Amino acid sequence: MSNISSNSLFHFTPKKEYLLSILKQTFVPRYCFEEIKLSDKLRRPGFASAIPMVCFCDLSLSQINKHIEMYGSYGLGMTKEWGIKNKLNPIIYVNSNSNISESISQMAENVYQALDKHCSQITKEISDEFMNLTNFLKPYDGDFKRGDDKHKNVRFYNEREWRYVPKIEFNSNVKSNLSREEFSNTSLLSKENKKLAEYKLGFTPNDIKYIFVKSENEIHPMMENLRSIKSRFSPTEIDILTSKIITTEQIKQDF
Template structure:
């Protein structure tokens, strides 16, 4: 029986610049705070200030086949690295839960959240094996939830009318144990996120939650145009500390361009 999947066996991370892609190949992934709107989890009678716009530490991927990637690339950039889905599963990277304000899933989460997390005063005061500890797990589960559609914060402003459901997002968020051990901020307010000094300071603290991969995990390297390929290969050959000559030779076979994707996929 033939099977025609609508998802890829690769997790792609798209970015807007060649320099960022090169940095990922050298340094691997570091989580960064991303601004999202969680106001759908507020109830009409009990609105929590931090359940609106807040920035969450994450690394984002999608499993959209290359034949369907054009709209996604418009929002997130024409450069990407694609890693095997088996690698992602081994790292605990998970598909997000898509929901909307009147959905039953949002209602259940909203009620549970207000009965537990909403009553916490200080997340740093929680103790294992308590209801407070369970509440923080619920808080982190909300970090893995996303509106079916809404506004996307991109380049310092909101883009309206984005159907997030089409992004098929897989997400990495640092674990609860890490959050408690290093006492980093589980989320930033919009005011904190838009203050460059506060955002940059907290992003720097997230470097201890590095998400690593090996050259054999890489299935695709996507550049914008064919004119960039030769210079990019030359730069790869200078990354001696991370990749062997055989690794570099293998990675050069994994390079494709957005130009090729637009024409041939």
């Protein structure tokens, strides 16, 4: 029986250029828009904002084909030990018709009321911690949009997502989240994303288990690209990294 869970955490992206950027700069969080729908019967039926994050999936290679189709054919497989050391965590999938949905709605209402009535250091800290918690929520299912691609009725639960979200203090000049309007403002979004560079998620060559490219004819160019990253990796480390290159076409055929 194949494992549901993996010993690796996978991050996929649609373009080779994005993968090379990660290898050169490490993982840099970006604001991603999340909408949590609770029940219409609740006082706060949901909330939405853009959260700074880096996302990974915890799936075995035999189960990863659908994920690659949605997120892209280029990426990295990191050791799970690296993820745990860097405080990544599985997210909480929320069924809108559940007791936890009711609890989240009530907690949100209590926090907002407390801030309105008495914005003290304690209420700010409570708000911070509540936001840190909600940054790890995702709907059990829903619609998925990435660029021009749209997918209806996606069961996000199947992704087994782990997430890195930097812990940003209440009074920081870096925003812990963006509103829908702010996220839709292209110039503002670009400006805020640049600020997240100080929250990079670093790694060493030993933390990498796989480097994914789309097809076999991209393996040699990727080897050459790796050799050009002299500022981050030594010649020996580059040799080791080139041995970890695998194609997503291989995965589809062999797993």
